[in-house]
Amino acid sequence: MAYSQDLLTELNVPEDAFAAMVDRDRDLNQLYKEYRAKEREVSAAESNGAADGEVARLRRERLLIKTKIEEMVRPSLPEGA
Incomplete structure (x- = not known):
């Protein structure tokens, strides 16, 4: 799966680390799918x-999803990542 480079940059997470997190966490996988869908809508x-x-509303919705992803990803990152 190709991951959003903008999101990975904002999260400061390497693609391979994010891919591993998405693979093992069904909820994160679903949120990421929602994020990509919202990106396409925007x-x-x-x-x-x-x-x-309308554009502002869609961006806010995308931001809310991104915030949820950040909350899930941050505790999973090793120290110094």
Whole structure:
């Protein structure tokens, strides 16, 4: 699976470490799928000239999902990662 480089950069997590976490945690896997789907919705809304309010709402929803992912990933990271 190709992982969102933007998300990995923001989380400061190597792709292989994130992939291992997603593989062993069903909830994280589901959240990541939701995040990618929301990324596509944001991109489509921006491309199609959706109202600013609609784009902002989608971005907030994406941010909420990202925050949940961060909460799950942070405790899993070894010290210094």
